[in-house]
Amino acid sequence: xxxxxxxxxxxxxxxxxxxxxxxxxxxxxxxxxxxxxxxxxxxxxxxxxxxxxxxxxxxxxxxxxxxxxxxxxxxxxxxxxxxxxxxxxxxxxxxxxxxxxxxxxxxxxxxxxxxxxxxxxxxxxxxxxxxxxxxxxxxxxxxxxxxxxxxxxxxxxxxxxxxxxxxxxxxxxxxxxxxxxxxxxxxxxxxxxxxxxxxxxxxxxxxxxxxxxxxxxxxxxxxxxxxxxxxxxxxxxxxxxxxxxxxxxx
Ligand SMILES: Nc1ncnc2c1ncn2[C@@H]1O[C@H](COP(=O)(O)OP(=O)(O)OP(=O)(O)O)[C@@H](O)[C@H]1O
Numbered sequence: 530x531x532x533x534x535x536x537x538x539x540x541x542x543x544x545x546x547x548x549x550x551x552x553x554x555x556x557x558x559x560x561x562x563x564x565x566x567x568x569x570x571x572x573x574x575x576x577x578x579x580x581x582x583x584x585x586x587x588x589x590x591x592x593x594x595x596x597x598x599x600x601x602x603x604x605x606x607x608x609x610x611x612x613x614x615x616x617x618x619x620x621x622x623x624x625x626x627x628x629x630x631x632x633x634x635x636x637x638x639x640x641x642x643x644x645x646x647x648x649x650x651x652x653x654x655x656x657x658x659x660x661x662x663x664x665x666x667x668x669x670x671x672x673x674x675x676x677x678x679x680x681x682x683x684x685x686x687x688x689x690x691x692x693x694x695x696x697x698x699x700x701x702x703x704x705x706x707x708x709x710x711x712x713x714x715x716x717x718x719x720x721x722x723x724x725x726x727x728x729x730x731x732x733x734x735x736x737x738x739x740x741x742x743x744x745x746x747x748x749x750x751x752x753x754x755x756x757x758x759x760x761x762x763x764x765x766x767x768x769x770x771x772x773x774x775x776x777x778x779x
Pocket of ligand 1: 545546547553555573574575576577578579580581582726744
């Protein structure tokens with residue numbers, strides 16, 4: 530059976546106007562087809578436009594030419610079907626963990642009891658149910674990011690866009706959260722697109738890796754990661770693919 534594409538980026542270029550008024554081409558002619566329920570990672574050198582592409586897919590930024598589409602409709606503004614998790618833990622500091630996770634559906638007009646039940650479901654999924662009454666400042670970086678993931682999931686989006694979600698974490702916590710994210714992905718069947726600087730992270734997580742060139746960012750290569758999960762970093766195949774992508778990025 531043919532895979533259904535849930536999200537598409539068609540010929541997207543983005544030109545920014547700098548403070549001085551100069552034009553700056555950040556990305557050029559990006560084309561992507563994202564199959565439903567797939568896990569895609571985007572890697573590329575700093576400044577190649579990874580976040581820009583993600584922001585265009587989230588409806589937070591407008592393409593200069595081309596467009597992003599969700600289920601064949603143009604994405605023109607943020608919508609409930611597409612959730613976003615950023616590197617900085619964007620939690621509300623004045624709300625408890627439970628209220629943070631329940632905040633999205635709150636704005637959609639869902640009653641408190643139902644919102645809290647829904648929030649607890651996702652807090653359990655990310656092993657944070659024991660911290661439901663804590664405030665964000667009482668949590669470690671890894672815990673805050675778990676809550677941010679639960680919060681995005683609580684809105685029940687079809688697509689989860691993640692911009693360097695583990696970038697600020699120490700190596701051990703990062704590996705732990707990668708494993709947890711895979712578990713969440715397998716349980717929820719969401720489509721995930723994750724931007725990362727880490728080639729290792731991309732190979733560990735993704736079905737498919739998009740390798741971008743330096744600015745103005747273009748797609749250099751798309752790689753299907755044909756390795757069974759859970760993937761061991763000790764595998765020769767893992768090391769070979771890492772070397773090959775790193776060479777491409779040099
Ligand atoms: N609002 C803006 N105004 C002007 N230039 C911008 C703006 N946003 C991004 N840029 C520029 O566009 C380019 C791409 O930025 P972007 O953040 O998408 O890159 P990136 O690949 O995600 O970088 P990094 O890996 O370092 O986070 C960069 O050169 C950046 O300076």
